[in-house]
Amino acid sequence: MAATNEDLDRLWQVLRILGWGAVALILLAPAVAMRFTDEVNWTTSDFVFAGVLLIGGAAVIELFAWRVRKPAIRIGLALLVVAFVALIWIEGAVGIFH
Template sequence: MIRPDLRLPRSGSVRRVYVGLALLVLMTPAIAMQFTGEVAWDLRDFAGMAALLALLGIGLEIVLRLARTPSARLIGIGGAVAIAMLLWVELATGKVI
């Protein structure tokens, strides 16, 4: 049995927070492009990052729905974030880790 203080918030609120953070991540290079020439993203870059963030969101949703214990959730979330970061590095550099 899960202790009441370890329950997650309703999935709608978690989803809204994630979408807000994903939009913030996508807005960061768009804002940086207005002030410096060192950031030069095109439509493919934004689409790729949006797809990566969407896949991460789907992965997190699956983990939060299937994992029953807090430790399993933590491991699943860490794994999903680690996979997303590895994909991001691969896409950014083109080098296989």
């Protein structure tokens, strides 16, 4: 059974809400963890980097959603942006290329 455009539009709306919620939780998690342990030690520049990366990635996804009408292509482009953001995040955390 193939998904209709209406089903994909509904899925897209749910994914948008989950995506913005994930951005907020990812930025909030280290701030909360720093209150309870010395193992997490983010500086202001760490929060700025994470905020620009996550909010910028989400904004690019929103731009794709605004410009691209086909839900399947929207979801595919969103996954591409998420993969790109994850790659930059991992590189920032591990520092393979410095």
